[in-house]
Amino acid sequence: MSVSATDAQAAKVKIAILGFGTVGSSVARILYDSKPEGVELTHIFNRGVARKRVDWIPASVTWTENIHDVLLSPADVVLELAGGLDPAGEWVRRALEAGKSVVTANKKLIAEHGIALDKLARSKGCQLFYGAAVAGGVPVIPGLQQGLAGDRITRIEGILNGTCNFILSKMEDGAEFATVLKEAQALGYAEADPTEDVAGFDARAKLVILARLALRKDLTTSEIPAKSITEIAAIDFAYAREMECTIRQISRAELRGEEVLATVGPMLVPQASPLAWSRSTENMVLVGGAYGGDVVFSGHGAGGHPTAVAVISDLLAIVHGSCAIGLPSKKVAVSGDFLLRHYIRFIVKDRPGIIAQIAGALAEQEINIHAILQKPGHTKTNLPFVVIVEPCPSSALKRALTRIATLDYLLEPALDLQILEPEVEA
């Protein structure tokens, strides 16, 4: 090896990949295809690493299942692509403590411990980038940190979970939930246990990260109300269509004074909203700024390659000497008490007086009915109908629905969905 080659070698930023699954191998593949200047992959760590070895990785790369090989190595940047809180969180902490910069795609870790890890990184003079943690290949995080830092963002509305969007946009086209869930599982879009996605837990962690960067507020993930998409049926899409809406899993956070309103779950989305246009596993984020108005980002939120693009972009930012912009955020309590119109779908064994009783329970909470929809073609013994109520606090509606739940003609619990609209001023 000539002297100049040695110098060039020495000048390269050394990279270790932790976790050689879908994203990890996509990252390595793109690095070898696109050969960005000044970067050298030195280590790949995975448990049971033997089964992970592939022949297209040069022999110079060390494969290891011992995390210390990475932590004690001269690697400058660690790409944490293993996911989960534990042990990935410990690895990230120790890498930062060892003076290594970290790029991570780990939404759970950043939602739970992002602020502490960021502080640790700063104290060590290292970088912590996590552009891949939300919306994969869609540059929402750099957009917020770098491009919209000058605005005062007051509202976020996002489609942050590709699995739910795949399921709901297929249901919009006529598919049944159970069928499309199986299809999503076969395609690798949904896990065998889909709870994390369909119940909104995955989206909730992402919303916490976005709220921190956009609203500059720290929310506690578990405080954000989450509703599962599993109760949505074909009939709800039919009624939504009548209201010129569709249904999507929406993650929403909004400033109200110093408080933050936040929620995740299926909502009625007006067809005129860009959020209604998202299809398949697409992700979309709308941020509303006091000065710049609404900005929309959309694209492929998941998958090996799109996520890898975000990871490599972060890596290149570090290699080029850029740094993450620290936007101070403030711990606040979460309220789910939006003041919105609601869609409430009942399935009843029909008999006289039902509407009167439901209307009565709503009136007791000072909730006005905006419309009652009842499509023909259903039997009286299993009759779905829909009540649209005027904007009301979610908490008041919950009290009314608890009361209504005791009525014996209800064949299943009422389905209550928020209707996505600009919130009404209280």
Next chain:
Amino acid sequence: MSVSATDAQAAKVKIAILGFGTVGSSVARILYDSKPEGVELTHIFNRGVARKRVDWIPASVTWTENIHDVLLSPADVVLELAGGLDPAGEWVRRALEAGKSVVTANKKLIAEHGIALDKLARSKGCQLFYGAAVAGGVPVIPGLQQGLAGDRITRIEGILNGTCNFILSKMEDGAEFATVLKEAQALGYAEADPTEDVAGFDARAKLVILARLALRKDLTTSEIPAKSITEIAAIDFAYAREMECTIRQISRAELRGEEVLATVGPMLVPQASPLAWSRSTENMVLVGGAYGGDVVFSGHGAGGHPTAVAVISDLLAIVHGSCAIGLPSKKVAVSGDFLLRHYIRFIVKDRPGIIAQIAGALAEQEINIHAILQKPGHTKTNLPFVVIVEPCPSSALKRALTRIATLDYLLEPALDLQILEPEVEA
């Protein structure tokens, strides 16, 4: 003044604004409203500055019409918001030479001299940021530099000129060009002489900047074919609608091997494309990546406040020690020879044999006709009809249309629009 106050003062990054027009005053207004930490406005420069003075700027700020007051001042960052190549280019150059970082919203300057200015900034250890130069408040530039640097972008399609989008989306709703142009002028969306916007020159400069960052190719602005939107008439929207399309001014650039195809002008856009959904002065940019697929950005492309958000975001990036990521680009020739379907609208004095002659001229260039559309309700003496041709090189079609232009039954030159679709592989 206490010692600690002096220290705090000394630690602040000092800012000078060059150009106190719409954007400049928005920047100052937002700075005083949002009070970002560590920033202090020290100078405002404008020609004939006396008429610009406003009472909400603190007395500590120096108003000047002498550029040397700024260049010789201790200002750390200069915000160039005057626009145009000259003398703004000279100010930016001299500010960088004096070791000051520069944030500019000047698309013309960056399109023409961005690479040289970037080099100058690096040689002086200063920053040059220009996030506001394209699509105002929509963070496309940070998205490309920071968030998508890891992808290999092969295609850009954008709505980069709010004036044209305002005019064309109003025409889609039934307005006539002349009427809506007047409305745009009254609203301040269009200049008294709208040529720069409607002819595509403004969008062309922005496309050059995006091509540099996304495709990593340097294009020469004047080499990009630009077509004016002034020839578009109500009848074209009617025919477009029949083809499930609308019409928008599209700026488009695409890699073909090492060459770049690029063009700006009105095009037929399928209603299924996000670009068809843009309304009013909205800007939208779609970038297609080899790894991450399509990513779409949209929002308010112009106006004082949205542009000011981009300027202040760049300023905050500099204040926080971030730096622009230098993505090397390569000078290439521009070709406008896309291989696309075309919409060609003729207005003729009808007589037998017209279609045969037009078809003959197209056949000579080996161009196949896909469809002929002729809406009823027009007189034979002033008859519009449309020919849709299968994908063909723009150059071949141009030859055919030159030939057709000599035919005496044409009442006005044929209108030729590309139909926006993924380009057909040659």
